Amino acid sequence: xxxxxxxxxxxxxxxxxxxxxxxxxxxxxxxxxxxxxxxxxxxxxxxxxxxxxxxxxxxxxxxxxxxxxxxxxxxxxxxxxxxxxxxxxxxxxxxxxxxxxxxxxxxxxxxxxxxxxxxxxxxxxxxxxxxxxxxxxxxxxxxxxxxxxxxxxxxxxxxxxxxxxxxxxxxxxxxxxxxxxxxxxxxxxxxxxxxxxxxxxxxxxxxxxxxxxxxxxxxxxxxxxxxxxxxxxxxxxxxxxxxxxxxxxxxxxxxxxxxxxxxxxxxxxxxxxxxxxxxxxxxxxxxxxxxxxxxxxxxxxxxxxxxxxxxxxxxxxxxxxxxxxxxxxxxxxxxxxxxxxxxxxxxxxxxxxxxxxxxxxxxxxxxxxxxxxxxxxxxx
Numbered sequence: 206x207x208x209x210x211x212x213x214x215x216x217x218x219x220x221x222x223x224x225x226x227x228x229x230x231x232x233x234x235x236x237x238x239x240x241x242x243x244x245x246x247x248x249x250x251x252x253x254x255x256x257x258x259x260x261x262x263x264x265x266x267x268x269x270x271x272x273x274x275x276x277x278x279x280x281x282x283x284x285x286x287x288x289x290x291x292x293x294x295x296x297x298x299x300x301x302x303x304x305x306x307x308x309x310x311x312x313x314x315x316x317x318x319x320x321x322x323x324x325x326x327x328x329x330x331x332x333x334x335x336x337x338x339x340x341x342x343x344x345x346x347x348x349x350x351x352x353x354x355x356x357x358x359x360x361x362x363x364x365x366x367x368x369x370x371x372x373x374x375x376x377x378x379x380x381x382x383x384x385x386x387x388x389x390x391x392x393x394x395x396x397x398x399x400x401x402x403x404x405x406x407x408x409x410x411x412x413x414x415x416x417x418x419x420x421x422x423x424x425x426x427x428x429x430x431x432x433x434x435x436x437x438x439x440x441x442x443x444x445x446x447x448x449x450x451x452x453x454x455x456x457x458x459x460x461x462x463x464x465x466x467x468x469x470x471x472x473x474x475x476x477x478x479x480x481x482x483x484x485x486x487x488x489x490x491x492x493x494x495x496x497x498x499x500x501x502x503x504x505x506x507x508x509x510x511x512x513x514x515x516x517x518x519x520x521x522x523x524x525x526x527x528x529x530x531x532x533x534x535x536x537x538x539x540x541x542x543x544x545x546x547x548x549x550x551x552x553x554x555x556x557x558x559x560x561x562x563x564x565x566x567x568x569x570x571x572x573x574x575x576x577x578x579x580x581x582x583x584x585x
Contacts, residue, residue: 347385
């Protein structure tokens with residue numbers, strides 16, 4: 206299940222335009238394929254038995270039976286898996302077969318488990334390197350204020366006269382001087398805290414300025430909302446490398462920036478969850494954001510794919526049951542115990558509970574993100 210901490214995720218989300226949605230789904234499927242291919246190749250190149258390689262979950266749409274492995278495409282492209290015959294009761298391999306994953310030395314198993322993360326990191330860097338050499342990396346120049354890219358019909362914002370493209374420069378005389386996403390969070394917090402109370406928005410619309418009175422509607426949880434999509438006030442420009450050395454420098458710099466952004470987002474989710482829970486996103490939100498990126502500039506999909514790759518890599522390294530990091534933690538514990546594994550039942554219980562929690566979280570995020578889609582909001 207794809208779960209990510211996406212920075213500056215504006216709600217409600219857009220999912221209009223079939224071409225952009227297909228592009229975003231293709232990017233997501235490619236990222237999942239790269240991750241699972243990392244596990245698969247690390248196992249096969251070491252001669253470890255693999256029985257299945259699947260992209261997606263649910264019913265099988267298409268499959269191909271190779272000499273040793275079944276390759277399949279499933280109905281829901283929200284994840285994937287590589288299956289090993291280690292605990293398959295119908296497996297034809299003997300329990301003491303040296304080429305079963307469980308019978309391999311600790312370093313070999315650790316390589317197979319970590320290969321998915323390594324593949325995503327390498328793929329992310331390759332995408333950035335390719336983009337900076339060809340079309341150029343998209344960089345943003347930030348300005349004070351918050352942009353309103355979209356307004357839901359009949360919402361509080363629409364009733365007040367706010368239109369798409371407006372820039373909110375101040376609220377009740379307090380200027381939004383903080384740049385990047387900080388101003389967005391500041392404005393969102395102000396709106397949430399003022400349900401049914403009038404707020405005077407200072408608006409810049411082209412060369413004109415005006416003040417509009419907005420009364421946030423009260424949501425079921427008591428917070429205010431005005432029915433807009435918000436984003437940082439920024440203008441993109443492209444930076445292209447002059448040569449391979451310059452491309453390496455620029456790609457490394459951008460990779461480091463995206464990695465720091467992802468790590469900061471996860472840090473905020475774990476240690477300031479109440480204020481940043483909206484940053485935690487499921488596959489629906491990831492596809493919606495990707496579709497918006499594709500509509501704005503398809504070249505931006507390179508950086509979008511890079512940050513989702515980095516997200517997937519970082520999240521999977523967390524030492525939580527059900528994630529690659531959880532399996533690595535068990536392998537590390539085994540190494541500390543002098544090669545003695547935990548009892549099979551205990552290990553399976555830990556991992557199974559983690560998988561159930563991840564599935565529950567994934568379903569919850571999918572429901573929340575679907576409700577937050579602009580086309581759904583208009584029906585509510």
